[in-house]
Amino acid sequence: MATFPPAREAGQRKRDALRRLETDEDAWVSSASADGAPCLVPLSFVWHGERLLMATKSANPTARNLRDNGVCRIALGPTRDVVLLDCTAEVIGSDGLPDAAGQAFAEKLGWDPRGHPAWVFLSFRPQRVLAWREENELAGRELMREGVWAV
Template identity: 65%
Template sequence: MTKQEPARSREQRKQDVLDRLEKDEDAWVSTASPDGAPTLVPLSFVWDRGTLLMATRRTNPTAVNVTPAGHARIAVGHTRDVVLIEATAEVIEGADLATESGDAFASKLNWDLRGRQAWVYLRFTPTAVKAWREENELAGRELMAEGRWLD
């Protein structure tokens, strides 16, 4: 049995989430096609300007799915220390990506896709964030709602 740590304060959870978004490299991204077929894929990311910046081939279901509705759910971490993010999404062509964003992506992930026509960037802007480790943190798991961090 896992020893349960005391529940973290909202402030500590927010800081832990921001630290995780800065340091982690991979997330699970869930989207749905217009007819409701779910897709769940792992993608690498960089935390850039308060958003998660990722990339995938333009023909992959994740890129195709975010185009009509612009919604996604993203999970960072494992089941005993999860960050769950609801986000709006936009597709960005490599030529349209801000230089600073492209540099941050290439630097963190050692992967520069600018100029590769088969690839697009996906920018996910969080609208809601939840974070918890164990059952004792479920009550205070909501950290962001309607795109604003909660006090």
């Protein structure tokens, strides 16, 4: 039988999830088209003002899906230290991001799509956040529900 590290208390899980949001650069974004076709892509992100910000070309399926549907799931981390976020999403034109958010994006990721009309920003507001490492943390994995931190 496998042995796992001790389960983290909820406050530590939240701190670990926030650290991952602040320091990780890439995430998996899952969305679906109007007819239900799934789409899963890796995108770079910045955590700014309690939102994840990403950029993609406006013609890409993810941008189209989020324009039509506005909900998605985002996954961070490896399978043995996962953070899942169920989010509402907003698609913002390349010239529509507030200056502070655009600057944070450019500084962290080293590129700046602002002002390039083929690109859009994706702004994700978490509604539910789950975090766990192993089976012994499944019971307390919900850190946020309905957009409010439960921890």
